[in-house]
Amino acid sequence: MSEPMGWKALLAGYGEPDARPFPLPAYSEFMPAPRLGRKPYGEPDVDLFAEDDPLGWRVSEAEQAWELAPGLEHIAREVYASLLPLGQGREEHLIRGHGGRNLAGNPYWPPELAAAAGRLPHERFVSLLPLALSRTQDDKGRVRWTLFGSSEHGPGRAFWRSFAAGSETGPADAVAFLARLLRAAYGEDARTSERLAALGFRILPSGPHHPQPAWAEELPAWTAPLSLGDGGPFDDVRYLLTFRPFASLPEDARRRYLAGDLHLLPFPGSLVFWGMPTFLRLAEELPVAMQLPLLRLTRRHQGPGIRIPQSGWLHEPGPEKLERELHDAYMRETFTRTHRWDRVLRHENELDVLTHADKVARVLFATDLDAMGLYDKPMARNAQLWTSDFRRVLDGPQANAEEIAAARDRVIAGGTFGYRFVYPAMRVGAHEVTWHRPLVAFVPPGADTPTLLDEGPLGYLAASPDAAGGDTIELFPRVLQRPLQLAAVTELRRRGGGAHEAENVLALAAAWRGLGERPLPRSFARRLLKLAKDETVEAWLDALPGRTADPEAGRRLREGAEALLQPAGAPGDGHAVLTYGATATRRFEEAYWRDIATLAHGEYLTKDNADCVRDAVTQAHLPHHRRDLEPLGDYLIERHRRSIAAAGMTGKAFCGELPFAWRTDFPFDEFGGWLANREGKAHERDIVVAIPGRDRRHAVVLADHYDTAYMEDVYDTSKGGSGARLAAHGADDNHSATATLLQAAPIYLDLAKQGRLERDVWLVHLTGEEFPADCMGARALCRALMERAVVLPGADGDVDLSATRVVGLVVMDMIAHNRADHPYVFQIAPGDGPGALRVALAAHLANEAWNALAATLNATPERRGRGPSTRSADPAFVPPVAAVPRMRGEVRLHFEPRSSLYNTDGQVFSDVGVPAALFMEDYDIDRQGYHDTHDTMENIDLDYGAALAAIAIETIARLATAEGGRKAE
Incomplete structure (x- = not known):
């Protein structure tokens, strides 16, 4: 051979x-290389390589x-x-x-x-x-x-x-x-x-x-x-x-x-x-230094085209008050940081919107609270530095903590230094x-x-x-010059709005290839396309020729796009509903509300992994001086263990913690949670419920994150805040998802007891999604999956899940706020790869089944004549019965500007290759109630949140059963 x-x-x-x-x-500490061709945990890429080439x-x-x-x-x-x-x-x-x-x-x-x-x-x-x-x-x-x-x-x-x-x-x-x-x-x-x-x-x-x-x-x-x-x-x-x-x-x-x-x-x-x-001298110590002479002629560019990272020279006078000799033309001593929480749209050039710039040396090395604010970290791992006589100071992507500290000390001592920000090249x-x-x-x-x-x-x-x-x-x-894709990026872009329509065609083509080059259900295609609310797939197809300069090219484009779809009137998937009998009920709605209220407005207050931050302002405003993630996690474990016992599944289903330590290349001593980890006084943990199916080799996962973010309106002194870092109540972000897992456990346990689960179901409460932990729990779970180390310690012996492979995952983040300007819309945002698309398709079909059921439910005496849900700011007052909403789950592929996958744990799962999709509301970056004091029950829409929770639960059930599971493997 x-x-x-x-x-x-x-x-x-x-x-x-x-x-x-x-x-x-953490990506906020080191932005990694994209993994192409095949991700570590994933399937081969269907687009990058051709088998015969x-x-x-x-x-x-x-x-x-x-x-x-x-x-x-x-x-x-x-x-x-x-x-x-x-x-x-x-x-x-x-x-x-x-x-x-x-x-x-x-x-x-x-x-x-x-x-x-x-x-x-x-x-x-x-x-x-x-x-x-x-x-x-x-x-x-x-x-x-x-x-x-x-x-x-x-x-x-x-x-x-x-x-x-x-x-x-x-x-x-x-x-x-x-x-x-x-x-x-x-x-x-x-x-x-x-x-x-x-x-x-x-x-x-x-x-x-x-x-x-x-x-x-x-x-x-x-x-x-x-x-x-x-x-x-x-x-x-x-x-x-x-x-x-x-x-x-x-x-x-x-x-x-x-x-x-x-x-x-x-x-x-x-x-x-x-x-x-x-630079030839520098190349003796920094092998890629010969890239630098040309890069130095270019300015930072984030807009359309090819990205150009910033490079230049910086000067630090140091204790000896050294003066620089270089001409101003060489100096670029400030840098505008970006991060995933920026209030900018994903397709925008952040540098056109963001105005604040810091000194480069501060951006690279500073770990004081003022330098980091709410969302920044030192960026030395994504930088290279050299002295004025062209000797290496730091090769960030290869550096360890000791080398970073030595470089920091060298810069602080004073001198003029060349630098570039470097983001690792793609890997295969x-x-x-x-x-x-x-x-x-x-x-x-x-x-x-x-x-x-x-x-x-x-x-x-x-x-x-x-x-x-x-x-x-x-x-x-x-x-490549494939006729359909080439026409999309050339013919359609010659007229106004062409980019929008081109993205629609490319989304259809990508989904078709990712799902095995089988015709797409038209209902699924409709949710992939960005169209006016009432526009149909057929109307969109008919309009394509008129959106090109060449009618004949437009006709071919239309035919190529329609060839990706199932015929009009093709039958649906015929999958039996598995969980809506338990979730499409008033009882479920009330229990869901009470769980969110308990988690958001009960005794758990300091719920960021960094709590309690040690600066004087925060200390003065804290409700108490302890971190509540530990008792909150204990509560979740106890709830799940009670559900296991009530289902008669003790000894068959398990709930425990996946423990790990918070370790970084930078010292974050002002973060109480980080410091406790370093001193061995605390650890971090994901909480895992493992519910058995017949095939223990495979599992599907429903995940949330159970930490909450610091409140921007409390922190921002320019808007009347105190400067304290205090965790939000987190009713929507993300107790709306945590409550879903609590309600889902009895449902999956019942399916397992009946023998209806073909594969395991894991419910995973991820820790540390918010800053500064930055997807820490998702990263820990991915590491454990890759290292075959998914082990839940227990008093009666460890539960070892390391041999089980995850074949589908839904992560929920903010699922209970209904936008008034786009009501009852949510996003199904798959990660990269065929497996993620199969999860998204299962989610779409679960959504279709919910909508089909809604009309029946709204005809019952309990719901007949009811309108949309009203809000209640009182955690103890459950909003009245409302109509069951028809939900519009828009499938937003990972490269689409409207996908919010990047701002969640879902990005980490996608990058590693876990077949994952995000469930999230129609995220509004400017709304009140996100990372602020208003993330309370006042912004929870019960009808919307309960429906979205029900669809998520049904999606996982479909993936875990024989019929749905075959689509996820």
Whole structure:
């Protein structure tokens, strides 16, 4: 049997839980790399790789049209804003560096070339700049192409590997590209290899002349007839393609170029980034430092296109009051932080909305309460720093706590430091993957901005292993041109509102692929689409052709979209209702209300994991000086154990804690809960109820989080607050979900007793979703799943669930507030992967079954003539009986702007590969009652919350039974 190659080698043996440690720090402390191809706990990606193309890396139509194309244009403008002045002999700082040190001894920009800058009218400043790109994740759950800088593999490799055997780009494609380049930049007509030769086009290999031997280039065979050696002759050469340093070019070539008789491709000044002695020195200690010279020419960019992280220089005077010597052009000493709780819409550019900036050193290292506020943490793990003489201070992604502390002390001592914020590159298996892609541009005569050449060489992707000595595996980009998706991002975007409609088509296509390329139920498709409230799928399909510029293209688009759907009038799923007999009742509503009221307005007050915060202001305002998560957790355990006993399931079902310690790379001594963990006086815990099914190898999970957030209106002194960090009552966020688990336990226990559960049901109360713990309980559960360490300690012996695999999970967060402007809407927000889509489909079908039942229930004497539920601010007063609402569960895929998955534990489950979907109300980022003093019963809508709780319970029951479970495995 042959060895796997390409991406199959990257994924060989990957994705099975084992006992090895699985680090998973808080995203607010270290934003991790996106895991692509296959997530550690998940299934293979259905989009990234093709089974019959082991060397291919698929780039979607949306990535190309919405990120890469505009992003490369933006990067070209940023780079040429410095490159063009250099080539024209004008003042420029970022390339030259302080005192010209980046160009001192730089073989790509020797004195004779520098002296000619601005005196070469034939120069078109052609660049074949190899960029280092990768996809990274941000705090809004967006995975975007990101600029890391110049390729650390040298100036020429990305160009020549574009034509390697696995690239599917042959000699004819190479000649066609060179012909386009000569025609665009110089007005030449060169359509064949022979015509290129006749024009005087030649290639000069770089040979052993680059500063690093590893940058040597292997030229493809088709270049041989066009290649020259150092001896030339160069007399008839008009265009010379070479990546060799200008100082190492044959004398005749240099002379003819400086005389204006020879065009060098690329412009020799565009290669200076690989000859800077400063960064070459840094690269001895920081291997990817050769990305930095080009990155330094660009400004932070969060908007449409390619993401660009901030880089620059900072100065700290230190105790000795040191003065900086660098020009202002180099300094970027402040940084605007973002976090998942920002009051911005997910598709917005936060930098257009947020205005507050902190000093970079404070952003990187400060752990005092004033620096962190309510939602910030130090960001040193996502940064790299170096000294003014280019010695490494910190490589954040690889650093431990001791190294971070040493770097902090070094900066505080004073000096000038270079830095960049760095978010780890995408990973496939145990490999980090970077795309080395040439940027092809030139400057026409008289212009002052570059022209980008479309359809240039695509370079290659390098997958570098974690283990030293492992082999780098190369893959090659395949830019997809599937008819439906291509039409969605091109035809529809030519008219107003096109992006909205394009996202609709892409959502349908993604769901169709994720669900096994089987036609989608039309009711499910309707909930995937963003449409007007009463618009039907059929009306949307009929309108598609009119939303394109080309009617024929619109007709094909409509046909392609409809082909993804089941025929109109297809029968429903026919699944029997399992739990609505217990939940679609007044008794359930009243019990649900009382549980929320007890949890939110009873004796449990200090419910943030950091409680009690030790600053004087908070201490003065605390209701008492103890953390209530412990007694709250004990109450939940006792409630579940009573339910187990009442069902006669003692010894078969179990409830216990999954204990762990709160550990971080930064010291958070002011957080009482963190400090108690460090001193061994407390621990954290998830609470797990395990209800047995016939197949103990698989489980489905219904989860909440039982901690509550600090109240913003109490903390914010600019709005009348005291500055204290006090936990909210949490009626909606998130006792509305915790109450659901309490009510669900007896229902699932009864199903288990009847033998109707095919697989286990776990009810999991997650701790620490809110700041500063930041999804701590979800991360702990994921670690335990990956490490096969799901063990519940008990007085009568441990309950070991480690051999059980989770095949479906619903996490609930804020499910009982009904928006007045969008009534009875909630979101079913699946994570990434086919398993999550199957959970979402089960949830949708449970929602449809509820709506079908609502009409019957509303015809009963108890409900007949009733209107919507009214609110009650009094926890003791249950709102009167109301009509059973029809709920509209909108399925919001993980990449959709309206999905709130990123702001919940669901993001962690999705990133690890647990097949998860979020149940959440139609989240309104600006409403009163979120993380404030009004998160009380005054904002609970009983009819809405009880209905959403019932649908969640039914969803898990469907996934746990034989019929539903097959969809979740």
